[in-house]
Amino acid sequence: EDKVVQSPLSLVVHEGDTVTLNCSYEVTNFRSLLWYKQEKKAPTFLFMLTSSGIEKKSGRLSSILDKKELFSILNITATQTGDSAIYLCAGRGSNYKLTFGKGTLLTVNP
């Protein structure tokens, strides 16, 4: 059975801090690792990573995948209150299903 574990489960920081969110996975016939952001609504797509060691960036957010050690990290620099959300990690295997972790609840205080 595929498994995705995120840590920490929750995190409280101050505006301007840098945070690192962790995701480890065990996915049969692994194809890709995806990150989503969820505010008080549906998850929205952030990144998809398929190759090890290649960083994906979007503004203050970046993510990297390590296929040897089976983990990914999501970094957020210079955090803002608008970054407060649940961050979800998911692994995709050779079928078309995603296995999600339980998420990291990030709270950014002013």
Added chain:
Amino acid sequence: DAGITQSPRHKVTETGTPVTLRCHQTENHRYMYWYRQDPGHGLRLIHYSYGVKDTDKGEVSDGYSVSRSKTEDFLLTLESATSSQTSVYFCAISKEGDFYNEQFFGPGTRLTVL
């Protein structure tokens, strides 16, 4: 915007009643999914579809059935709702059929079973 709508958006029902949730997409994507989201559990796959009349079970399929008679609609049915099925239900689609595509989510349906 992947053109996904869900209906109803909110529903309150009683234990033992049948409930059907609808997911509608406007862009003819092949793959559609139903998830439920509960505190402490994240998103869990209920059923998914890889084409008209082609469906398969996810990790939490007990008590749920699905149907897909048209490309654009994917229905989730709770034959006899139970309180444990109180949850937020999300539909998702995959835009393309290869192994590397991401999923996009509908707005969700909040279901309460009393």
